[in-house]
Amino acid sequence: MKNQMCLFFLLFLFCHISSAVKHSFKCYRTASSGLQNVSEFMFFGKVDDVVVNQCDSTNKIFKPKQDWVVKLYNEDPEVLQAGRQECFVIIPFFFKHVIYNLTRTLQTEGAILQCIPGCELDETTGQFSGFVHCGYNGEDFLRLDLKTLKWIALSPQASIIKQIWDRNTTIIEYYKDLINHRFPYLLQRFLEYGRKSLMRTDPPSVSLLQKTPSSAVSCHATGFYPDRALMFWSKDGEEIHEGVEHGEILPNHDGTFQMSVDLNVSSAEDWRRYHCVFQFVGAVDRIITELDGTLIRTNRVKPDNLTVPVIAAVVVVVVMATAGGYMAYKMKKEAEDSTEPREDTNLNTETNTAH
Incomplete structure (x- = not known):
């Protein structure tokens, strides 16, 4: 099987x-x-x-x-x-x-x-x-x-x-x-x-996007021409409609077009059974993208990746606090020294009086 x-x-x-x-x-x-x-x-x-x-x-x-x-x-x-x-x-x-x-x-x-x-x-x-x-x-x-x-x-x-x-x-x-x-x-x-x-055809650049782990996965195609195109999600080779939301074909500033189709997936282990399919109307070739978690682009930061930045931030704070304390101590010490009479000055005065 x-x-x-x-x-x-x-x-x-x-x-x-x-x-x-x-x-x-x-x-x-x-x-x-x-x-x-x-x-x-x-x-x-x-x-x-x-x-x-x-x-x-x-x-x-x-x-x-x-x-x-x-x-x-x-x-x-x-x-x-x-x-x-x-x-x-x-x-x-x-x-x-x-x-x-x-x-x-x-x-x-x-x-x-x-x-x-x-x-x-x-x-x-x-x-x-x-x-x-x-x-x-x-x-x-x-x-x-x-x-x-x-x-x-x-x-x-x-x-x-x-x-x-x-x-x-x-x-x-x-x-x-x-x-x-x-x-x-x-x-x-x-x-x-x-x-x-x-007959001009410009193939798209296809990306998988997701905002959060619980949100839908968006298959986004951009830079294609003409706008006579289809895009859909399939599971085990069959087009699916449940849990799928189709976006409109929108123009880009350079005369090409973009579109997206979203998929709600609940089971992570089944992801590889899903594919995003892009095809020009009447064309033979298809652009097929497997739903692979490693290919999904997102602007969120994974928790594991926060360890190094957090440690670095703590070190920076400690260093700054230490440096700040040292500077404050140094400034206070200099102020105290400037208010006390210096011993060499008194010696010079006594010497002058004796002469």
Whole structure:
């Protein structure tokens, strides 16, 4: 059993899980009605969860969000023009009609509709896959089945809208063209210009921290890039959730990121069964840190280490006290000597009188 456990840990620590390299492009499109200080139509695009452009139709804003996207727009004006057309013409045209029918049919005054069309590329097979999801007022609403080209209702109130949208072949054909042609082309162009930036990975420095012997052990990773990362605690090779508290991913001043995950451990002899695991999303490699008490960094001082400092402090106090007593005695003695008549002076006086 012990040999099997050792073999399991070797497999867990050193074997890699095969995974295909995938890239995605998603466009988060939002339409609102009856809300103050909120643009009626806007969207932002993401490649591999990195924001690449932003649109605000109401305020006539369309701009790139990455330097390599600026370069793409400068060298391929057709891509820029297509984005501006989508922002200022197509989306307001479609969404204005849709949001109007939604608020009238569902009898709501203020409403937010968000539709997320997107595509994914599997670089291993070279195949694209797509999707269209829509939410209404923060809840799942409709999803387009790209095989049947029919909408799937995700909530009771969406059933009425599904029937209306199923009859609107213009919108369905628009999304079909978007998913099958325009988005795959855009994703390829974005990857062509931004691959170096998108594929950049800076591994973290991982430390084990603990404030007191009774507090949780914190596994802290810092200096990693990008922020698409996971970190968790495992026991005997299985991810655990009980007694675990996850922190948020926070930015560092140099553009990298940091995060931590805390673990409450009650039994010291079981510590080596626990491991902190860090992994970039979609990556194969993992950084695994064993919960070893000798590796834990803390700012507390162990009792054993206090012996020498305490002895040294006592010696210093004794020396200072002795020195101080000697100085006081010396000063008092000098004062007493200065007030008494000196014998040589009297002798000199008597001698002078005799002469």
